Amino acid sequence: DTEVTQTPKHLVMGMTNKKSLKCEQHMGHRAMYWYKQKAKKPPELMFVYSYEKLSINESVPSRFSPECPNSSLLNLHLHALQPEDSALYLCASSPTETLQNEQFFGPGTRLTVL
Amino acid sequence: GENVEQHPSTLSVQEGDSAVIKCTYSDSASNYFPWYKQELGKGPQLIIDIRSNVGEKKDQRIAVTLNKTAKHFSLHITETQPEDSAVYFCAASIATGGFKTIFGAGTRLFVKA
Numbered sequence: 001d002t003e004v005t006q007t008p009k010h011l012v013m014g015m016t017n018k019k020s021l022k023c024e025q026h027m028g029h030r031a032m033y034w035y036k037q038k039a040k041k042p043p044e045l046m047f048v049y050s051y052e053k054l055s056i057n058e059s060v061p062s063r064f065s066p067e068c069p070n071s072s073l074l075n076l077h078l079h080a081l082q083p084e085d086s087a088l089y090l091c092a093s094s095p096t097e098t099l100q101n102e103q104f105f106g107p108g109t110r111l112t113v114l
Numbered sequence: 115g116e117n118v119e120q121h122p123s124t125l126s127v128q129e130g131d132s133a134v135i136k137c138t139y140s141d142s143a144s145n146y147f148p149w150y151k152q153e154l155g156k157g158p159q160l161i162i163d164i165r166s167n168v169g170e171k172k173d174q175r176i177a178v179t180l181n182k183t184a185k186h187f188s189l190h191i192t193e194t195q196p197e198d199s200a201v202y203f204c205a206a207s208i209a210t211g212g213f214k215t216i217f218g219a220g221t222r223l224f225v226k227a
Contacts, residue, residue, distance in 0.1 A: 004157075042203050042217035043158065056214065090157050097213055102148065105157030 004106035006091050012112045015081060021109045023074040023091030029104070031097035032074040034066060035090040037108070043090055049074060050097035081113045116141040116208045120218030128226050133191045135221045137204035140185065146207035147180060147187050148215070153200045161202075162189070194225045 004025045013019050023032065031050050035043035048056035049068040063085075065077040074091055088108040094101040117140040127133050139147075145166040150158035164171045164178045164187065171178050177190045191198055204218040 040220075042220050044217075045214055048214070092157070102160045102163065103215065105150075105159065107155070107157050 004091055004093055004104050006089075006106035006109050008109060009107070010110045010112075012114065013078065013081065014114050015083075017081075018077070018079045020078065021076040021089055021091075021111075023076075023106055024072055025093040025104070026072055027093065027095075027104065028071075029093035029095050030071060031094045031101075032068060033092040033094075033103065034074070034076055035092065035105075037088040037090055039087075047076075048097060055097060078111075081111075083113050086111055086113045116144060116206055116214070116216045118204060118206050118216050118218040120204050120221060122221060123219065124222045124224075126224040126226065127194050129194060129196060131194055133189075133194055133198070133223055133225075135189045135202055135204065135223075136186065137188070137206075137218050138184075138186050139206040139216075141206070141208055142182075142185065144206040144208045146213075147178070148205050148207070149178060149189050150203045150205065150217075151200045152203065152220075158203060191223075194223075196225050196227050199223055199225045 007022045034046040037043045045058050046060045047066045052068045063080050067075040090108045091106045092103040094103045120137045148163040149161050151161045152158040162176050162178050164180050175192045180187045201220045201222050203220050205215045207213050207215045
């Protein structure tokens, strides 16, 4: 299985809601990533987890809270988001963080904040 | 921090022609340069990559060249086909307490049949 899956595919939420994005991979990868991609822009790194520990946080606002419950799962908890947070949220994984490796991307969750 | 510039932003070619996309990076410590293709509604997919100890790499119709001195790298697609139409991102990876991948702005490639 060489796939990264993300749920849900689409999410619409109000500014007072709490929701979570989920990402799963079964390739045995030990590095997992969250990216944010606005329309017609490149992916921007948000968080990196290495061996289930947070290793990079790109100064992301605290209304985004990542969680890595085990080596196959990555969550992104959302609370009190703003309309400008509307974007495609991409999850990726790679064998490890410390070697130069291809990142495998999921299809993303398209988030709309009203 | 690392900055990756990518040109052109849009490229339109006739089927069968070649397409070239160019990128420059700023941090000489970058040592891994992947190229990703993103189709509509999908996440980016790696199409080719090159490491800093290699000057050129080829995979069928796709080739990448790297000039470390000039901090340039380029993607070459020969015999383009309509299914090559997509957004292409170059990227540079740098170790800053963990490897970060910085993407270029992207090139929207249109291949006309």
